[in-house]
Amino acid sequence: MAMRSIVIGAGIIGTCTALRLAQSGVQVTLIEANLPGDGTTGTSFAWLNAGAKRLREYYELNVAGMEAHRRLLAELPDAPWYVQTGNLEWRATPEAQERLFKQVERLQGIGYPAKLLTPAQVVKDLEPDLMIESSVEGIAYYPEESHIYPKLFLTHLLRAAQSLGVELHTRTKVVDFEMSGNQVSGVVLESGTHLKADVVVCCAGRWTEKLLSQVGVYLPLISPEEPESEAIGLLVLTSEICATVQRVVHAPGVNIRPDGPSRLLLHSGKFDRQISLQTPLSPPPQTAEEVLSNARKFVRNLETARVESAIRAIRALPQDELSVVGWTPGVEGLYVMVTHAGVTLAPALAEMAAREINGTPEKMLATFRPDRFQPQVSG
Structure with a gap:
């Protein structure tokens, strides 16, 4: 039986991830609280770049993002969103x-x-x-370097994802996670509906901190x-x-x-x-x-x-201004991605997340794990 996943957030990161997971054989439900692109994605200058990044690991991650955009272009030709x-x-x-x-x-x-x-x-x-x-x-x-038209990009991504069986639910807000011990087993919707999954991927942008706090995960974002x-x-x-x-x-x-x-x-x-x-x-x-x-x-x-x-x-801006990507500490089955550089990074993070969810760790993401924010216990 195929792995069941729920991706929270149909912005650029969540939609790219839904597509890559579906291509890897995972059953995907994509849930958006409003309409696709109505969060940070739709209000972005949408400049794809890496040269402005000073930290070497972050620079390399953004270079990987630019390369992943070009791979998407090869899959979805005649791309009107990419300039x-x-x-x-x-x-x-x-x-x-x-x-x-x-x-x-x-x-x-x-x-x-x-x-x-x-x-x-x-x-x-x-x-x-x-x-x-x-x-x-x-x-x-x-x-x-380049820029994109984000909502046009999402339109084509969603079309490709849905052709692979991704179920998109809009105007559907996730308010909590369903737990079995310390394992996430699904999500709870604002309507009271419970949806089951083997893995939940949180791509909720600026709402990430509040959502993860429901299960005791500390991931601080700069508050607007x-x-x-x-x-x-x-x-x-x-x-x-x-x-x-x-x-x-x-x-x-x-x-x-x-x-x-x-x-x-x-x-x-x-x-x-x-x-x-x-x-x-x-x-x-x-x-x-x-x-x-x-x-x-x-x-x-x-x-x-x-x-x-x-x-x-x-902006979805982690407190140290670096991307946050990976399995959440102390909670199994919950994967998170949040970053200010979402437009540049989304295709690369989606590829890497799909591999990690399917069991292959990514060394390039070592600097960006969510556990870096957890309190350090002194001996």
Whole structure:
């Protein structure tokens, strides 16, 4: 008889995992409290990258994520969700530029595709509608980085998963786990229904901490309710513009990427702290106008663009900001995955989780186990 699994959360990690488990012969029920992608996945800048990760183990995990995305492309061809045009980055001050040049040199030294281009090269060959300050001496270009359209990605993943027999239940909230001793034997739904499983995989994003606490597992996330929380970000979608930006762009003070052929999605970390869970987003707040104003310095014909919508991004951010992946300590049959880098990592984590659930441990995940948060008992 096939192993029965329940995957909690139909975001990008949960859906990728459901697909990989089904491909390995596991019977999968995928449960989503709302609709697929309505959590963190649907409010992501969705930039696929590894070069920005300083910890070597985390860098390598993100490289594996980028490679796993390409494997998915081979399985699901003509992928309209995947845009591999690269990432451009430049800095404003001489000191910041020097740090960027050293970063490029460091990445080249470990084999990551990175190069320095002149502003003239970028405008001539890559992005003719960018405006770059004359004081900029060089621009970092990471050609293998990319971005995706998350909900379009989920659409194709769900279609592939359901074709393999994955049962998707939406607007179905898991509120607790069913236990047999210290072994998880299923989940309890808000309706009171009990569903049985041999393995439960928790991919509940920012709701993970509360859910796991039901069975005594401590996994701290940065709360979006804290003042100026790092877990909250602001994304700004522009109206249509008469210009093209084809790549992810990290300009001084603002991140830019295309959202379709003629709109831009903007993010600025320096404005994130001005947004809270209580900030009204309709009409868009003044903070969104400030983000757009900053972007106008770098893209042609952005003067008359308006803020079409402001989006509150609530990140699934473990307290040490590293991914959490693996079997939960003290509770058998319960596997957890939660990470800020979900868009980049989801395909790789899904492959690794499927192998671990089927009995093959993954050495690459050793740094990221959930037991690192458990209190240490002194002798």
